[in-house]
Amino acid sequence: MREYDSKAIEAKWQEVWEQSKMFATPDTVEGKENFYTLVEFPYPSGNLHVGHWYAFSIPDIFARYQRMNNKNVLFPIGFDAFGLPAENAAIKRGLNPREWTLSNMDVMRTQLRTMGSSFDWSREVVTCDPTYYRWTQWLFLKLFEKGLAYQKETPANWCPSCKTVLANEQVVAGHCERCDSIVEKRLMKQWNLKITDYAERLLNDLESLPWPEPIKEAQRNWIGRSEGAEIDFKIKDSDKALTIFTTRPDTLYGATYVVLAPEHALIAELATQASNTSEISAYVQATKNQTEIERIAEGREKTGVKLEGVMAINPANNEEIPVYVADYVLGSYGTGAVMAVPAHDERDWEFAKKFDLPIKYVVAPYFLDVTENSKTRPGVEVKNRVIGVGILKHWSENKYLMLDWKNGWTGFITGGVEEGESHPDTVVREIQEETGYRNVRFVKDLGGPNIADFYAPHKNLNQHVFGYGMYFELLDGEQDQVADEEKAKHDPVWIDEEGVLLFLEKGAPMGDARYSKLFWNRLKTGNYVWADEGKVINSEGFSELSTEDARKKITDSVGGRWVTRYKLRDWGISRQRYWGCPIPVVHCASCGPVAVPEIELPVVLPEIADYLPTGEGKSPLAKATEWVNVTCPKCGGAAQRETDTLDTFIDSSWYYLRYADAHNTDVFASLEKQKQWVPVDFYSGGAEHTTMHLLYSRFFNKALFDLGLVTESEPYVRRMNRGLILGPDGNKMSKSKGNVIDPDEIVRNLGADTVRIYLAFIGPYNEVGAYPWNPDGVVGARRFIERVWRLRDRITDEATSIELDTALHQTIKKVGESIDIFKFNTGVPALMTLLNVMEKSAVVSQEVYETMLRLLAPFAPHVSEELWYDLGHTTSIHLEQWPSFDVSKLTSGEVSIAVQVNGKVRGVLTCPQGTPEATVLALARGDQKIAPWVEKGSILRVVYIPDKVLNIVVGGD
């Protein structure tokens, strides 16, 4: 047979499929279910890279598979064509952004075809085309009418290089996501969408979506729902009060100062009351002008200024506490003011340490012992005990003194505090009594109390213990005699630093071990903050309540309000750019912002000569004065068009709807067509869009749903984030590293089918992995196709072996399952394994070979088509049905059973399928390899997993 010429074959079939419009999708097909497979559409950057191949050619396998399973599959494609790169090209190279974009799209269309992808090009959507953005504008106006789009003067992220505003989400660690410049803050009047109105629904509706849990979790965190209390703190000598938000009102008694965000509205008023007005305004001014990056560069060192002479009153205990302004409190979250509880919040702790503010402990770590031996016993007397826990260091070595109790317990030196005795005195006394050491120096307090409940068997008491930790150093080894009575109870042992925690965990009652460990960690790390739950202490009538219990009770007692807050902020959608969808609004001096009448849509983006931003934060469109100046649609007076354009995330928030009805000139998508296709059955895209595009799009869809414009409240049924293809060196591909793989070149040399097979094979597509491109590995994929090609010459009409038949049916099952769950990296190997069996078989029937070709067709569409026709068929293999497997042919009737003795495999028996346990056992005992192991003892138990494993448990002797 002739050579496998991938280039000629692929060109030929791509042409045939295109001419015959094989993949144009009708809206309905008799007897077929509709199935909508969507891949995030590309930005027309100019060139397809390997990442695009991974993004589009792999879901193409899935689309083709669904078609062979009798589905009417919509697999559309288009371009997310508005965006900054076009504008940058215009500015830097003097090109026309539209022409730049359109010519890039032409190049990419050609490249996309070389994949052999089965896109329906007849529904192509291009967001910069007026026939598309007409509807983007129309939908924006619907949201505007509904009150979901509004203008707001807000501090915006300002990129001095792009001369444009960025969304919070587009700022990466203080830098512009696109150009990497340092981002500043600037006040601007901008359009926003009220996504926060939908926070609750966006969160709750995640519940029933069959998405991967990590994606749902990321959205939950992004929405950031938290419940807490709003509590008013009165200002002394003033009728004012400030409202703080806290998720931990249970720590109210520990609040020792209050902090306002620099943006807080009350600062101006309070500053006049303070004696250091100018210092305060200087600080506020300084933080305002600070860029995000400067805040980070500060190394997170806390800064702030006290409002001298201004005191707030803690409503819980009426204590007067100072008020600070500090930038570690954010104006955009909660109420922009917090109560600071340094004992139970890391940030407050740092700030309090720096400004020497009081620290008050109001939550005790609480440990309830749940181990069998020492959990509290019902009906047994409960005794309160205050104990001192002493960590004692050796006088010359890095070792610590611990007790090894005869009852199996372990721990530091501890002792009950007696009436009138100080905590350190207790521990010093215990050290002398229990170990005889005399010369001890108290070094520092390790805090407390930590509370624990456990059962003490030697006293037959339930102990309710308040533990206080202390650190001591031994001055020398001078030692008294220890009483015999003490010696009988425990041995003192010196444990080196690394061994301390291990020794504790070995035998201490769990409660004891955990609070002892806490004291140890405080000693080693200096971190005294307890931000977790526990028992409330030092809080008047609320002491001894669990923190959870105390939250609402303390809130109620001070007249606080229980509220729900979200991290999610409204979506800023104004962009001071040219190359975007014009916002269809006219600003009138007397009527305010007025919607452009529907009949005048689209507001067409005018051609302009100069694409540079004005530099004052206005879009270059502001320079198109003829376009800008219009009459007000409402009053007929002079008015100006809005010159900002829309965030491109708006364009991509509804494109999946347009694919369902791409050519409709009356509506953006008719309800009838929507019902046929929406929701999207499967949506594949990049992990970077988990919280941006994916959340925006869900919001947009829900808003349209409420307007009766769409039929589904969730747009995407199944979602998968794909991974990344790295360069051969294991790094992200980049021109500077010189590790970029050019797919065009590889397709030219090895063929599109080879690249598809290799990408499918490289790793699991259902996980967000990163897979290095291995140039040798690609050759393996090519070799596989060539072997399939060569095998064609060996096919005959004779019947094939049972062995081959079994392998075939197993492969049908395996490959289908692998595609269903997007683990193509197990499907391709299954095909390779089948090929290995076929090559070794004396006879390969045409039927078996053709079945194998059908399994291969979604992966390698060109070569399978070529071979299919070569075998005499006159219609495309891609119109064939996916083969079905026969359950009875999945095994050859013989199975190999692993025989284990005490869990270790000692031999393998080949038996007819369904052999009963007794027979297998008898065979095992008669097997000369297995028998000696069985005979080593008497059989205690036999576990038999039919057709798989026989485990013989042999006992003692």
Added chain:
RNA sequence: GCCGGGGUGGCGGAAUGGUAUACGCGCACGACUCAAAAUCGUGUCUCGCAAGGGAUGAGGGUUCGAGUCCCUCCCCCGGCACCA
């Protein structure tokens, strides 16, 4: 720091709690060839002559049986950056 995902041969990776290392790459040897490439065949976790032992980041646990489930710890990758 917080959140999420992972640690299995030389490499990419496979494995409903049931014979760990499928499949591919690489490597070694052999066949074909004057020779090479291509192709085909055999081998390839590790220690051991063998019988057998040991390995899925480390340590413990549950189980007849653990890469898989539970606990403690270490390390790597991705995302977010003071969210009260």
